[in-house]
Amino acid sequence: GQQLNQSPQSMFIQEGEDVSMNCTSSSIFNTWLWYKQEPGEGPVLLIALYKAGELTSNGRLTAQFGITRKDSFLNISASIPSDVGIYFCAGPLSSGSARQLTFGSGTQLTVLP
């Protein structure tokens, strides 16, 4: 099946630093999603991208939909302690009328004070 390769697997950064993570696929996706998961909770959608080349921001978060439709990037600027969590890229597979999500393996972000 389709797989999303997400990197890096983990990051340890100092508060105030910028963060970049990316996701690649061997298949084309028409939508790219970025989720954040905090301990004891379900994933929460941060940004959705619908068009190749699209650049979308949500506060300090910026994500881009790659031109090839096979990759996406998430940047977090000026990190703060509450940015800690696992960040997942995801893409919806479409089969008929279904829209199940395929997830990357996640990037565990730790922000050091």
Add this chain to the structure above:
Amino acid sequence: DSGVTQTPKHLITATGQRVTLRCSPRSGDLSVYWYQQSLDQGLQFLIQYYNGEERAKGNILERFSAQQFPDLHSELNLSSLELGDSALYFCASSVASGTGRFNEQFFGPGTRLTVL
């Protein structure tokens, strides 16, 4: 709070047993999705229901089954449990079935299943 509720929060049981996980979608959402999150497999789609009907199946074992009731809540039944079934099970809901533009899926807090 996503508006999706799941019960129970934690479940501890023994191998060979059967359990039922329950999910109530957000008000107005007709689609329910079940996902399994384990350390070795990550987050994986199991099954989707839309307005009471099964719409898609992912990596769901034959020992697992689900249904969506007329009031739109859903249950995931796991039987003949094995140690490897220990995982977080998430339910998500969305407004529509998935045709057209992607509809955001809102995830519940999950049920942590431990099989001893």
